[in-house]
Amino acid sequence: MSENKLVDARDTFCPGPLMELITHMKQASVGDTLELLSTDEGSGADVPEWVNKVGHEILSNEKIEGVWHIKVRKAK
Amino acid sequence: MRILVVGGGTGGTIVANNLARRLSGEIRAGKVKLTMLSASDKHMYQPGLLYVAFGQMMPDELYRDQASLLESSIDFHVDPVEQFELDKNQVKTKSGKVYMYDVMVIATGSRIVPEQIPGLAEGAETFYSEAGAVKMFKRLREFQGGKIAVVVGVPHKCPIAPVEVIFSMHDYFKARGIRDKVTIKYHYPIGRIHTIKEVATWAKPEFDRMGIEYETLFNVKEVDVKNKVVKSEEDTEYAYDLLIAIPPHRGMEVIEKNGLGEGGWIPTDRHKLTMNGHDNVYVVGDTTNLPVSKTGSAAHFEAEVISENISSIVKIGTPVRDYDGKVYCFIETGHDSATYAMFNYQNPPDLKPPSKPMHWFKMSYNKMYWTSVRGLL
Amino acid sequence: MNTETGTPVAATATAEDLHQLAELANLVTAARDAMSDDIVTRLAGAMSEGITLLDRLTRNEGLIYLLQELDRPENQHFLVSLANAFTEASKELATTPQAKGGLVCALRLVQDPGVLEGLRLVSLVGSRLSKSMREMHRHGG
Numbered sequence: 001m002s003e004n005k006l007v008d009a010r011d012t013f014c015p016g017p018l019m020e021l022i023t024h025m026k027q028a029s030v031g032d033t034l035e036l037l038s039t040d041e042g043s044g045a046d047v048p049e050w051v052n053k054v055g056h057e058i059l060s061n062e063k064i065e066g067v068w069h070i071k072v073r074k075a076k
Numbered sequence: 077m078r079i080l081v082v083g084g085g086t087g088g089t090i091v092a093n094n095l096a097r098r099l100s101g102e103i104r105a106g107k108v109k110l111t112m113l114s115a116s117d118k119h120m121y122q123p124g125l126l127y128v129a130f131g132q133m134m135p136d137e138l139y140r141d142q143a144s145l146l147e148s149s150i151d152f153h154v155d156p157v158e159q160f161e162l163d164k165n166q167v168k169t170k171s172g173k174v175y176m177y178d179v180m181v182i183a184t185g186s187r188i189v190p191e192q193i194p195g196l197a198e199g200a201e202t203f204y205s206e207a208g209a210v211k212m213f214k215r216l217r218e219f220q221g222g223k224i225a226v227v228v229g230v231p232h233k234c235p236i237a238p239v240e241v242i243f244s245m246h247d248y249f250k251a252r253g254i255r256d257k258v259t260i261k262y263h264y265p266i267g268r269i270h271t272i273k274e275v276a277t278w279a280k281p282e283f284d285r286m287g288i289e290y291e292t293l294f295n296v297k298e299v300d301v302k303n304k305v306v307k308s309e310e311d312t313e314y315a316y317d318l319l320i321a322i323p324p325h326r327g328m329e330v331i332e333k334n335g336l337g338e339g340g341w342i343p344t345d346r347h348k349l350t351m352n353g354h355d356n357v358y359v360v361g362d363t364t365n366l367p368v369s370k371t372g373s374a375a376h377f378e379a380e381v382i383s384e385n386i387s388s389i390v391k392i393g394t395p396v397r398d399y400d401g402k403v404y405c406f407i408e409t410g411h412d413s414a415t416y417a418m419f420n421y422q423n424p425p426d427l428k429p430p431s432k433p434m435h436w437f438k439m440s441y442n443k444m445y446w447t448s449v450r451g452l453l
Numbered sequence: 454m455n456t457e458t459g460t461p462v463a464a465t466a467t468a469e470d471l472h473q474l475a476e477l478a479n480l481v482t483a484a485r486d487a488m489s490d491d492i493v494t495r496l497a498g499a500m501s502e503g504i505t506l507l508d509r510l511t512r513n514e515g516l517i518y519l520l521q522e523l524d525r526p527e528n529q530h531f532l533v534s535l536a537n538a539f540t541e542a543s544k545e546l547a548t549t550p551q552a553k554g555g556l557v558c559a560l561r562l563v564q565d566p567g568v569l570e571g572l573r574l575v576s577l578v579g580s581r582l583s584k585s586m587r588e589m590h591r592h593g594g
Contacts, residue, residue, distance in 0.1 A: 007367075008367070009367040011401070011421040011422065012367040012368065012401070012421065013272060013273075013419045013424045013425060014235050014271060014272050014368075014369040014403065014417070014419065014425070015231065015235045015271045015367070015369055016271045016272065016273075016367075017367070018266050018271070019230060019231065019235075019265075019266065019271050020367045022230045022231075022265060022266075022295070023230055023231040023339075026230065026324070026339075027338050027339045042273070046266065046267055049267050049293070050265075050266055050267060050293065053267075053293045053310050054293075054295055054309045054310060055309065055310075412490075432485065433485075435490075436488065436490075436493040439490055439493045439494050439497065440493055440494070440496070440497030441497075442494065442497075443494060443497040443498040443500075443501050444497055444500075444501045446501060446505070447501040447502075447504050447505050450505060450508075452504055452505060452508055453504070
């Protein structure tokens with residue numbers, strides 16, 4: 001059964017939202033969905049770049065009131 | 077009021093010593109009992125491992141007796157916790173003893189798990205343990221030329237370490253007069269050379285100046301030890317003569333075994349530093365699940381907040397402070413210069429140009445650390 | 454205004470200030486050059502240990518009490534007398550033959566008024582010390 005997890009990395013600079021996502025992706029199982037929250041300007045581009053290069057799936061990517069909400073599915 | 081501190085690293089030791097000082101009257105009067113449980117009788121200064129790896133510090137300089145660092149009013153036992161029974165407000169230790177508490181501080185830290193990446197433990201040098209650091213120095217010393225690959229596992233403590241090891245290696249081979257015979261290639265998991273934007277912006281031209289090769293978006297998948305090739309999730313690979321790895325980390329096994337947090341990272345409130353769902357349990361340092369750097373610095377500032385709050389709860393019944401995410405990290409940029417990164421939840425780091433005095437400040441801190449964990453600095 | 458040469462006093466003062474600043478800058482550079490990792494590390498180590506020791510000492514109530522007692526002239530005088538007595542006795546011992554033991558030797562010793570005076574002092578000290586130690590035991594010391 002796949003799970004939905006929230007990764008709240010708002011207002012953090014080190015190790016930063018993308019690294020937090022990577023940490024949680026490693027703990028997740030294939031099929032799980034993770035939603036990353038980030039106030040980092042660059043997340044909208046950085047996160048999809050990593051997700052696509054490594055081979056996972058971006059489900060959605062939107063900025064709501066200054067916060068990026070990026071949903072990612074662990075594909076492998 | 078029984079206060080139990082589990083773990084004798086940076087965070088645990090500072091919490092315990094600060095509490096012992098703030099509550100000295102209450103402890104003398106028998107109103108408060110302060111106990112610490114640790115798996116080791118020794119306290120290790122972990123940032124020193126990088127210096128050991130380059131022959132700048134000896135392993136024995138990394139350690140002090142834990143008991144010598146603690147206030148005498150702390151009841152200290154080398155008896156690691158094996159079971160946490162949070163619903164009963166007690167823990168069970170290796171020796172079979174049961175310790176009940178009114179307030180507990182979990183400070184168990186984190187561990188390296190190189191075995192998570194096939195071939196890494198056998199094929200790579202790492203300075204994240206004493207034995208590893210000494211072995212790495214010997215390998216560096218024997219190295220006469222060739223390709224050195226640096227790879228980074230996620231998550232890892234001390235986020236700045238990958239950059240520091242590059243600067244240190246460049247200076248080390250330069251001092252030996254063989255820098256031109258050594259190719260250093262740096263691999264980093266995300267799309268820039270460091271996770272902190274300001275560090276990546278500053279370090280990129282420095283890497284270019286030093287002739288460091290680099291590949292971003294390289295997430296280590298496995299190491300072919302026989303053929304000396306390191307491979308990525310992105311299907312790229314690099315043949316090396318010497319592989320240096322910053323291994324992935326997890327929280328301590330006891331945290332995972334007791335179901336306190338996935339991966340050994342305990343869900344923690346980012347301001348109150350209490351464990352989610354347990355207001356009488358505080359979590360400090362590496363073992364939190366906070367998106368805060370796993371560093372001694374973060375543990376130090378968190379410990380200050382926790383000890384102030386537990387003390388105020390004893391004295392006036394309520395906490396008084398929130399953790400603002402503050403971290404202050406030195407960045408060694410080679411043999412005789414350094415800078416620092418300071419940030420919190422609201423403010424990003426603002427890197428100053430590296431300087432010699434800053435390097436001396438870091439050298440001084442290597443000695444001042446012991447005074448700092450005693451709660452004196 | 455400098456009346457001899459007609460140059461403004463302010464300009465002359467500035468030249469000298471600059472010279473002094475340059476000297477100071479050279480001094481700082483020299484100190485910087487002299488400093489090494491080892492010096493910095495040792496200084497920091499000494500300072501750290503110093504702070505730790507100072508913290509222990511200032512929180513040691515017994516030590517603070519002893520220091521206060523030591524501040525009293527009669528205690529200072531006594532300690533000095535004690536030290537002098539031992540020093541002089543030690544010097545005399547160097548030229549005094551070793552006691553042979555036995556009753557005859559003992560009788561010869563007590564003929565010396567100095568010996569009897571010494572025994573008197575020891576017995577006075579002893580009886581007070583005994584009283585004070587019994588007092589201490591009575592109060593659970």
